[in-house]
């Protein structure tokens with residue numbers, strides 16, 4: 052289906068052309084991976100500081116606290132606390148999850164899984180990464196400005212995020228950083244969409260693509276449509292801050308202006324709700340594939356799963372109002388957004404039945420990628436179901452802006468996405484670096500993370516149910532929240548456990564790469580195109596462009612003789 | 627530096643258990659229980675919450691059972707040969723469709739219908755001050771305090787006889803209380819945990835909320851929307867009185883208002899004509 056010849060380029064020889072300004076999608080994917088893991092650690096450390104403050108108000112966090120806040124004897128001061136949760140949210144969403152799930156897996160997997168030699172626009176690809184680096188630097192630069200980084204929450208609602216509420220240059224840098232990151236994401240999205248459409252190997256129809264590719268594809272479409280919306284909002288905010296316009300300032304006493312702060316919320320959530328799916332769709336794809344690979348049978352209802360991804364992509368664009376119920380929109384809109392949001396549970400229900408259907412009567416191999424994938428079913432189940440309370444307007448009146456919301460979206464956006472991301476890293480490690488990670492420590496990493504994150508996010512939901520609202524430096528100035536101190540302590544212990552578990556991952560990851568013990572080309576015995584070539588993948592990927600003759604999940608076919616799977620390049624064996 | 631670090635860490639190790647032991651006398655369920663509901667209609671929210679919880683527990687149990695039972699029965703050790711199916715047989719498709727319908731019609735549309743009914747017929751249906759006896763209060767949020775304005779003797783807002791309080795809301799029980807809310811600077815949210823409700827306070831816009839308190843006592847009001855560094859301190863106190871006690875307080879406050887409100891000072895008139 053390739054509409055033009057894909058040449059084999061010479062191997063880059065200099066260090067710079069090979070590792071820094073590389074055109075190779077595999078190198079760019081790895082660059083995104085390192086970038087994402089770096090920010091994941093920064094954002095995670097911020098989360099621990101936040102948790103520490105909530106569990107032990109007024110007490111210094113050992114070592115880290117003393118290094119970062121010597122002026123207050125190691126205790127996080129209130130203004131730094133606001134910066135911490137703002138930066139934590141921003142970093143995790145835009146600088147950790149996005150680069151890992153979309154940047155790293157998108158780049159690495161698309162050409163390999165559709166049988167192409169590279170992305171269709173390699174230089175755009177390289178630019179996309181380096182623009183993301185600029186954006187990351189802009190964000191971090193905020194930390195060293197006199198008034199510190201942005202501190203208005205990751206949603207940065209005006210008028211708090213205008214000069215009225217955040218006079219520091221940090222907020223401007225934050226807004227610019229998000230705008231620049233949008234450009235990077237947009238370049239990536241255009242590249243992904245085009246590559247998937249024009250560079251699929253001959254014989255590969257859309258339903259012959261692995262579900263991972265479906266996920267990344269839908270994500271890229273949402274990115275291409277909605278990132279510009281966020282960009283527009285950011286641009287207007289920059290105008291308000293730098294050039295004195297009043298798009299988001301309304302005419303009350305202290306906020307002269309003919310604009311409307313709610314306008315930003317509309318713009319933000321038109322992007323913001325699809326963003327949830329932008330983050331989770333690649334994860335869904337990866338999980339749907341891996342469940343089939345390790346249950347050794349075809350993905351149950353794979354076409355339905357793909358079509359559900361499409362319908363969720365469409366639906367996600369028309370439900371954003373559920374984030375704004377407490378702004379008292381018209382009841383007609385409330386009802387519409389509530390009903391539309393509920394319809395998302397139809398495709399979601401199909402996902403779950405299909406995932407469990409894939410496990411049903413399988414021959415399950417509990418490898419570490421498989422454990423992480425099964426973990427996703429559990430945490431996304433909890434995350435999805437608890438969304439019902441928030442889509443329902445009357446229960447949202449109570450739960451909105453409480454820790455219940457925090458717990459809910461961490462289950463969907465943090466827990467599910469992280470577990471899916473780890474599943475992907477463990478699974479494609481041979482293809483990326485030519486090595487396998489240690490299985491035993493991989494499983495320990497899974498169980499500790501799984502315990503930790505459930506403790507954290509379940510605890511958050513309980514605290515929110517108990518009435519504890521968000522973004523409080525010290526919740527216990529309120530008498531009615533004082534009984535929640537033990538719950539908060541428990542959350543913090545769980546977060547320490549979860550954080551500690553990631554140390555195991557980092558050591559395992561680095562150690563396997565350094566030790567460099569070669570694995571065979573197809574250690575997982577899977578038939579998708581990336582496993583037909585050597586591990587790690589050579590710089591030109593495929594010597595011959597493969598011809599696809601069957602689907603990606605041909606496992607467990609009883610007509611097969613000497614192995615239980617077949618490659619996508621083989622004619623489907625019939626009994 | 628190293629020494630303070632050391633001492634702090636040691637101090638911390640010893641205070642650690644103290645935190646963990648705090649409030650041990652409460653049971654787990656008492657600990658996470660929501661604030662006591664003192665409103666006439668809060669039970670509607672509680673009921674719907676519990677209904678959704680029931681449905682969620684049911685579906686989550688199915689998911690967990692699916693994971694656990696299939697993992698046990700179909701592990702490679704126990705189940706050598708996988709069943710080769712794409713899940714596209716008629717029975718499979720019917721099963722998937724039945725699950726979807728059960729979730730969507732059985733639960734989602736039910737919740738949506740009930741919630742919408744509660745919202746349009748109760749929570750979002752403003753009382754009519756011309757027809758019934760309601761207490762009207764204007765709320766002004768600003769960094770980082772709450773101001774409350776009562777209409778005073780003439781029953782007209784933004785006049786010199788208005789009773790104005792700071793972080794101190796007093797209302798009678800068994801009577802509808804009708805708030806109009808706005809913000810002076812950034813977005814805040816007027817959150818009364820004990821009635822299970824909150825509503826944004828938006829600069830340049832007036833939002834409203836009504837409720838009927840049913841129990842006398844002392845409670846708390848919070849700001850639920852991030853509004854800057856001291857968001858966490860934006861706390862007000864709520865006193866619910868019996869009608870007699872309220873009248874006593876109001877009469878007294880009225881006297882002070884007339885004495886203290888200086889009609890020459892324009893900052894006194896931050897209120898607005900009731901909408």
Ligand SMILES: [Cu+2]
Nearest residue numbers: 324371373374
């Ligand atoms: Cu949403």
Ligand SMILES: [Cu+2]
Nearest residue numbers: 849851853857
């Ligand atoms: Cu606030």
